[in-house]
Amino acid sequence: MRCFASALLALCLGVCAPAFIFAAPAPGAKLGHQPLTKSGAKISFDADHYLTFGFDKPPKLGMAIMKVEIFSSDGKRDTSFTVKGDADMPSMRGAHSAGEKAYSLSAKGIYLMPVRLVMPGDWEVSFTVSKKGKAVYRGAYLFDL
Numbered sequence: 001m002r003c004f005a006s007a008l009l010a011l012c013l014g015v016c017a018p019a020f021i022f023a024a025p026a027p028g029a030k031l032g033h034q035p036l037t038k039s040g041a042k043i044s045f046d047a048d049h050y051l052t053f054g055f056d057k058p059p060k061l062g063m064a065i066m067k068v069e070i071f072s073s074d075g076k077r078d079t080s081f082t083v084k085g086d087a088d089m090p091s092m093r094g095a096h097s098a099g100e101k102a103y104s105l106s107a108k109g110i111y112l113m114p115v116r117l118v119m120p121g122d123w124e125v126s127f128t129v130s131k132k133g134k135a136v137y138r139g140a141y142l143f144d145l
Contacts, residue, residue, distance in 0.1 A: 036053070040054050052069045060145070065113070068111040083103040122142070123145055124143075
């Protein structure tokens with residue numbers, strides 16, 4: 001009986017375990033971030049503000065610049081926020097991440113972050129908008145290169 005139980009356990013582990021152990025989740029937006037697919041769109045994140053985002057030019061291999069612009073509801077640029085972000089490949093999460101960095105604020109009031117795109121495939125640029133240390137919006141732009 002002990003031999004049969006051992007054989008049954010081995011069979012179950014050999015047949016059933018790989019489906020549970022090796023199943024990878026489908027690539028998607030970073031946990032806790034709103035998936036974004038259309039750059040340039042106005043995205044309201046509170047009653048008084050909206051943002052737009054996108055690359056300064058169509059992304060290609062090499063260095064690209066991600067822009068985030070924040071406006072008050074009356075259309076005036078608001079630079080009182082902090083924006084931090086990262087870039088990575090969802091299908092290879094962590095392999096090409098540069099780590100979270102603060103976006104730089106340009107003289108025109110645009111938040112900018114250089115993004116190093118090292119290979120073709122699925123990419124994600126994530127960003128967190130904060131005010132006085134509290135996150136008010138999290139977004140992740142998913143695109144293919």
